[in-house]
Amino acid sequence: xxxxxxxxxxxxxxxxxxxxxxxxxxxxxxxxxxxxxxxxxxxxxxxxxxxxxxxxxxxxxxxxxxxxxxxxxxxxxxxxxxxxxxxxxxxxxxxxxxxxxxxxxxxxxxxxxxxxxxxxxxxxxxxxxxxxxxxxxxxxxxxxxxxxxxxxxxxxxxxxxxxxxxxxxxxxxxxxxxxxxxxxxx
Numbered sequence: 001x002x003x004x005x006x007x008x009x010x011x012x013x014x015x016x017x018x019x020x021x022x023x024x025x026x027x028x029x030x031x032x033x034x035x036x037x038x039x040x041x042x043x044x045x046x047x048x049x050x051x052x053x054x055x056x057x058x059x060x061x062x063x064x065x066x067x068x069x070x071x072x073x074x075x076x077x078x079x080x081x082x083x084x085x086x087x088x089x090x091x092x093x094x095x096x097x098x099x100x101x102x103x104x105x106x107x108x109x110x111x112x113x114x115x116x117x118x119x120x121x122x123x124x125x126x127x128x129x130x131x132x133x134x135x136x137x138x139x140x141x142x143x144x145x146x147x148x149x150x151x152x153x154x155x156x157x158x159x160x161x162x163x164x165x166x167x168x169x170x171x172x173x174x175x176x177x178x179x180x181x182x183x184x185x186x
Contacts, residue, residue: 004166006035015041017175019048032171033079033159043162050092050155057148062091067152069101071114073177074122076116077160079168081177102177121153 009020009030016038024030034167037044054064064090072080081102097107102117106112117136120128136146162168 002032002167002169004036004039004168006032006169007038009035012038016044019044023048028147031083032169033083033163036166036168037162047158050151054148054151054155057151058142058144058150059114060091062088062093063114064152065091066093066097066101066106067114067118067149068110068156069098070104070118070178071122071153071156072160073102073104074119074175075157075160075164077163078174078177079163079170079172080156080160081170081175082170085175086172102175110140114145114173115140117141117146117148118153121150122157126150126153 007016008019009017009024010103012020019041020030020038025032034044034047037047057060059067068080068084069088072084085098085102088101089095093101100106101115106115110150113136115133116120117128120132124132132148141149
């Protein structure tokens with residue numbers, strides 16, 4: 001059961017209504033995560049603004065979903081594992097690749113380097129070593145991409161943690177991020 005109440009877009013008012021209407025118009029649905037973030041329109045707007053900014057960056061839509069899946073796996077977020085598996089599928093990423101991405105793996109060497117650095121950033125809370133960056137660069141990851149990996153980690157960790165606190169009801173086909181239940185029970 002959710003611990004934060006999602007806002008019903010049909011009864012929303014003010015800035016929350018405007019933002020939820022924009023989401024509905026843009027993607028045709030209003031996911032529970034965004035409905036719950038709408039409890040504070042500032043929170044929802046922050047999430048949407050950073051998401052939109054990153055959509056115009058270096059990474060394709062598919063790679064953004066692969067990155068989000070790796071971060072969801074690292075943070076044990078079932079909501080985001082479910083959402084980004086569906087979104088990745090819609091971006092043309094294959095089922096085996098999506099499952100591998102959730103574990104931080106990819107069949108593409110460049111994508112693997114991106115996912116590895118993302119996992120390292122999450123695991124080390126940003127305190128990566130010179131060697132971590134050297135390995136990414138050796139695999140062809142540019143400084144612009146490193147910058148976007150950091151921003152992607154921030155955005156996705158924000159949504160992962162929000163879901164952990166809110167216990168957002170999953171409104172996508174369920175994909176387990178692995179140890180989420182064990183972490184929550186600890």
